[in-house]
Amino acid sequence: MSVITKKALAASLKEMMGRLSLDKITVKDLVADCGVNRQTFYYHFQDIYDLLDWIYKREALDSISNCRTYDTWQQGFLKIFQYVLDNKKFCLSTYRSMGREHLDLFLHQAVFELLMAVIEEVSADMQVRMEDKNFIANFYTYAFIGIMLEWIRNDMSEDPEFIIERLSVLIEGDMEKAINKYAMS
Known part of the structure; x- marks a missing residue:
């Protein structure tokens, strides 16, 4: 009940x-x-903010749980964009209110967890300190959140698939390079 x-x-x-x-x-x-x-x-x-957190976690985080691999991260990002677009009024109201921090925290948690899973997969056969993995995940998390918040600020007018495609081209191979730079011999 x-x-x-x-x-x-x-x-x-x-x-x-x-x-x-x-x-x-x-x-x-x-x-x-x-x-x-x-x-x-x-x-x-x-x-109300606790309820807001519950909504974001239940509705959006669950939808990306199967997109946390190197081959599926783009689908996970696209699902985050799609959730925001499908719930445009709700997310814009959050964005334009004192609840914005909750939207930011939701986005950070969703993106960080997705990226950390990818980093764990890519670095499985390497020795990389956890603090370095966290640093890499945070770097890419903030880059993605910045792109998403700009998209929200611009009234979500650009096609999310186009954004993900551009992002994919931009960072292709970069995460592996970053992980290799932090790998211990």
């Missing part, structure tokens, strides 16, 4: 964010829209 309640609260928040800024939505408004009481909300979530 609790997953059903969480999903109902998530659906209400997403619907409300389609017409209101996240900063204007209160727990009182949300529970009235959803038809549950405040106590039920606080049983599941600390605040």
Whole structure:
């Protein structure tokens, strides 16, 4: 029953964010829209931002779980773009509100985990310190997030497939080179 309640609260928040800024939505408004009481909300979530995090993790992170290999990372990135595009009003409302940090954290977690899995795969037969792997993953994570945030800022007008294609051409072979530079003999 609790997953059903969480999903109902998530659906209400997403619907409300389609017409209101996240900063204007209160727990009182949300529970009235959803038809549950405040106590039920606080049983599941600390605040609206906790619900926002839950939505991003549940809906988007799960969709890229099978795209964390060297051969599939582009599909994982494309799924992240597609999620944002499919949930445009919701993501734009987050982006343009005090909840922006939650969007940034979601993007960082999604991209970092995807890239770290690729780095682990590529460096499987090498000795590379974990801190170096983290550094490489963070470097590429921030580059990708910068591209994505610019895309969001520009109202998501460019085709995500074109962006991923350009990104793929740009960094082809670079991750392996970076890992080789940090590999210990």
